[in-house]
Amino acid sequence: MTNQATNPAERQSWRPSEEERFATKPTGWTRFIRVFLPYQIWRYLVINLKMMRIIFKGHGHS
Amino acid sequence: MARVVILGAGVSGHTAASFARRWLGKEHSVTVVSPKPTYNWIPSNIWVGIGLMPEHKVVFELAPVYAKAGIEFVQAKAVSIHPEGSADSSSPYVVVESTLGTSAGTQTRVPYDYLINATGPKLKFEATPGLGPEGGNSYSVCTESHATETSHALDESVARMRRGEKQRFLVGTGHGMCTCQGAAFEYIVNLEFELRRRKVRDKAEIVWISNEYELGDFGMGGMHLKYGGYVTPSKIFTESLFAERGLHWITRSHVQKVDPGRAYYENLEGDQRQIDFDFAMLLPPFSGVGMLAQDRQGTDITSRLFAPNGFMKVDADYASKSYEEWRARDWPSTYQNPSYDNVFAVGIAFAPPHAISRPRTSKTGTAISPTPPRTGMPSAIIGKAVARTIVNRIQGSSKAPQRASMAEMGAACVASAGANPFTGTAASMVVYPIVPDFERYPDYGRDTDLTYGEIGLAGHWIKIGLHHLFLHKAKLRPGWAMIPE
Numbered sequence A: 001m002t003n004q005a006t007n008p009a010e011r012q013s014w015r016p017s018e019e020e021r022f023a024t025k026p027t028g029w030t031r032f033i034r035v036f037l038p039y040q041i042w043r044y045l046v047i048n049l050k051m052m053r054i055i056f057k058g059h060g061h062s
Numbered sequence B: 001m002a003r004v005v006i007l008g009a010g011v012s013g014h015t016a017a018s019f020a021r022r023w024l025g026k027e028h029s030v031t032v033v034s035p036k037p038t039y040n041w042i043p044s045n046i047w048v049g050i051g052l053m054p055e056h057k058v059v060f061e062l063a064p065v066y067a068k069a070g071i072e073f074v075q076a077k078a079v080s081i082h083p084e085g086s087a088d089s090s091s092p093y094v095v096v097e098s099t100l101g102t103s104a105g106t107q108t109r110v111p112y113d114y115l116i117n118a119t120g121p122k123l124k125f126e127a128t129p130g131l132g133p134e135g136g137n138s139y140s141v142c143t144e145s146h147a148t149e150t151s152h153a154l155d156e157s158v159a160r161m162r163r164g165e166k167q168r169f170l171v172g173t174g175h176g177m178c179t180c181q182g183a184a185f186e187y188i189v190n191l192e193f194e195l196r197r198r199k200v201r202d203k204a205e206i207v208w209i210s211n212e213y214e215l216g217d218f219g220m221g222g223m224h225l226k227y228g229g230y231v232t233p234s235k236i237f238t239e240s241l242f243a244e245r246g247l248h249w250i251t252r253s254h255v256q257k258v259d260p261g262r263a264y265y266e267n268l269e270g271d272q273r274q275i276d277f278d279f280a281m282l283l284p285p286f287s288g289v290g291m292l293a294q295d296r297q298g299t300d301i302t303s304r305l306f307a308p309n310g311f312m313k314v315d316a317d318y319a320s321k322s323y324e325e326w327r328a329r330d331w332p333s334t335y336q337n338p339s340y341d342n343v344f345a346v347g348i349a350f351a352p353p354h355a356i357s358r359p360r361t362s363k364t365g366t367a368i369s370p371t372p373p374r375t376g377m378p379s380a381i382i383g384k385a386v387a388r389t390i391v392n393r394i395q396g397s398s399k400a401p402q403r404a405s406m407a408e409m410g411a412a413c414v415a416s417a418g419a420n421p422f423t424g425t426a427a428s429m430v431v432y433p434i435v436p437d438f439e440r441y442p443d444y445g446r447d448t449d450l451t452y453g454e455i456g457l458a459g460h461w462i463k464i465g466l467h468h469l470f471l472h473k474a475k476l477r478p479g480w481a482m483i484p485e
């Protein structure tokens, strides 16, 4: 099976919505901190704790 | 001796069977009926579909695991439920059709005292002409084999881009009534990451299409997160991630038809539109698997056990209500069928009372809004709770059922956004409760102190950890029962 368009030259043009220009974008600092090892090790611990909190809150009860 | 029969060996059924077996004495039997010989850790299918993980790493053979645990395994698909037995015996049973080797197609009866329907979804590709990999014109990652086929198609597209061709990728939902937007979201962001890794990103245009009213709805009506001094809707974060990655988006749309290289869709405004593509990964809508039910005389009682969409009726409030009248308590908590109290449905197999996202129809009357997701964590919690209810009843310790309402439980979800141990990221999300409760939390329906999300490398490490942890648990290896759902 292929889902390749029969001929790319025949492909109809499509334009993204103008609205996309109004999206919030992360700064360089935000992108850096997302993969900055020491900070991410700390976040790893924090996220795990937040998840454990929800796990222990959410199990079945009679 | 009691017989507990579980239909389906996915997240919910496998969890229910494993705990029922652990808690019940050997004088009682636990039987799993499932048409496939393998268990699939579905969340990791995303990585198979990107070509980062081979299929064999997301599946394993069930028979040896069940043999070791003392669970009987019947490789078959359930066809009909007979909760009152037949004219010659009042013992309830399920008719199953073998899918195993030379006996394939043979029907037999599997008697039960307690039945758990955990059959998950039917992937309803046929709802949209041309949708899906089986005779259609788009790909999927819903099963491990679909995901492998998708990764091969991706390789082909990458080869074309390396030869200098441009490619347009279309990813999202293939129908106005789809759920599981989270899986498509993971696919699109992983795809973008992978195309960058393969150094062809500049040749790719990547477009999202979905039935969500806003990006970040995920079938849960979106969520509000406390961040940077604001309570911010998930739309903002999702749009931001898409904009950062150069992903385009079309929302509020129902895909009507998928031709080779072209998708036709209608939006909420009633506009008829089309978009050409070179590669499309579009998820199908879900329904129940289509089991029938009969009473003792052989009269069809399917509508007594199942809702029209094929999901099984449980203790939910199914009265038709407007969005404004929806209440958290409409959601089920015991998962017991109202007509037969020894029949339960867990995971995707139970009929939800209504959606979570506000229902909408286009100007031409087409329904375009997400149906409610039942993700891995609640599916497993519900499976375990129902196993406890049944075990308590068998052991005579309690008649009161365990309760596990999605309106009273939270869910943690980690959505991969790029797989690399140093540069990868994932969105880690926690919502409480899953189903918003506007009586308890009037502003946002959820507890904004518990509901939480962030994107970063740590999330990717957690996602990798979950892959190994949940496969370890599913294989019933030492300590499995200690691993939370």
Ligand SMILES: Cc1cc2nc3c(=O)[nH]c(=O)nc-3n(C[C@H](O)[C@H](O)[C@H](O)COP(=O)(O)OP(=O)(O)OC[C@H]3O[C@@H](n4cnc5c(N)ncnc54)[C@H](O)[C@@H]3O)c2cc1C
Residues within 6 Å of the ligand: B007, B008, B009, B010, B011, B012, B013, B033, B034, B035, B036, B042, B043, B044, B045, B046, B076, B077, B078, B079, B118, B119, B120, B121, B141, B142, B180, B183, B289, B346, B347, B348, B349, B374, B375, B376, B377, B379, B413, B414, B415
């Ligand atoms: C691509 C993808 C990615 C996802 N990622 C995540 C994620 O990251 N996190 C998350 O929480 N959730 C995720 N989900 C959702 C998650 O996979 C589901 O919530 C979960 O699988 C539901 O479990 P279930 O047991 O109800 O159904 P399933 O896991 O689908 O299991 C159904 C079982 O029933 C069997 N069956 C079918 N028909 C019959 C029949 N007639 N008789 C007997 N047995 C039958 C099937 O073979 C299967 O064994 C993802 C889903 C997809 C598609």
